[in-house]
Amino acid sequence: MKEKVIIVRYCEIHLKGKNRGYFEQVFMNNLEKALTGIRHEIRRPSGRYVVENFDAERADEICERIRKVFGVHTLSVGVKVEADLDAIFAQILEISPDEGTFKIETNRADKHFPLDSMEINRELGGRLLGKKPQLQVDVKTPQTVLHVDIRENGTALVFEGIVKGAGGMPVGTAGKGMLLLSGGIDSPVAGYMIAKRGMRLEGLHFHSYPYTNMQAREKVEELARILSGYTGGMTLHIVSVTHIQEEIHKKCPEEMMITLLRRFMMRIAERLSKETGAQCIVTGESLGQVASQTIEGMTSSNDVVKDMPVLRPLIGFDKTEIIEKARMIGTYETSVLPYEDCCTVFLPKHPLIKPDLHKVRKAEAVLDVEGLIEEAFASAETAVF
Ligand code: ATP
Ligand code: MG
16 A cells, blocks of 8 residues: 545634534545535545645645645655555655754554554654765754654554745635736736635625726636635626726716725725625725825725725735735736726826815715716626635
8 A cells, every 4th residue: 555645734713612513524625625626535534634645646636636625734744554554664765855954753642552652663764864864853843843643543644844835724714805807917916915814705896897998807806716726616796887987987086986986996896795795895995005095095985985904914924025925826927917007097196195074975965876876786797716
């Protein structure tokens, strides 16, 4: 018997006391979802998850998918062998380097195994030194750690190397949010960060077709597809704000275009959240990044959201930090493709930097707010990723 396996360790779940069973179940479901379409089995020996019974050639693909699942602390690719010293040693011999420093670290779940952990380390280490005399033992700062995990069912896992996972909490354990997803760099990163804390997401994108083009939309769909690799799927709602912008343009002060458009976006987002069970709105704003992202601008947007918080996970991030994250999660290349956002349509020469709430409300009063929102809802389309 000799079979490739992947060992998955999880993050903060152990902190959750009585809810632990629930968190573990959601985590397990998310792992299963991530591996949809690949033959495998996931077992749960104490304190970790082991993926087994897959085609060895697909190990990399499985690791790539599992690494993206929030809640995964680390993972290792290993081999399952009989819990027998000769079989274990044969594997250690195969994966160990020929020179440098090493140590063997054994974890013995099966307390019936004739040797204890220290004795196993010593026995295997001694044999290895016999075969590879260029190696040296270093228990404090070894270059290579060779792990042996003796399990209760008569098998042992042998592995070297630990890969970092996405961290965070399992998606689905912290409610659901409505992510305002533009085609820019920031909002996908905002979604990633909130999903990382365990929140499921729906996406909402506004376009001003025909002022904005179809490529803008395809780009947002691609971003939603990339994000769905982390969120275990995502529904994207696509809503036209063309007529809203035309009305603002016709009837309100030019410099208020973005301020007023934002208020419409927020109203639509809150209503759609209520319809879909989302409990908050998530945006990619960062304080002071552009003219509209001032505290006064956010006060004006928040003013129209009545029953839920607006989460802005990037509020304290510099653009360079956001770009770094976008590269890491794989959205950057798509985000920087040229496109027109609806916010660039009828863009005022001098947008309001510090909108005054009373003036904003007054300017808006000439519009048929409810009617325009109804109309925007009638244009809504959805795509599932
Ligand atoms: P991003 O990179 O996310 O586009 P940005 O720096 O371009 O952000 P703004 O254009 O001011 O900033 O948008 C601020 C936030 O408003 C975005 O992060 C996003 O959450 C939301 N938003 C802007 N435009 C749209 C849109 N067309 N559809 C949905 N949400 C949008
Ligand atoms: Mg933008």
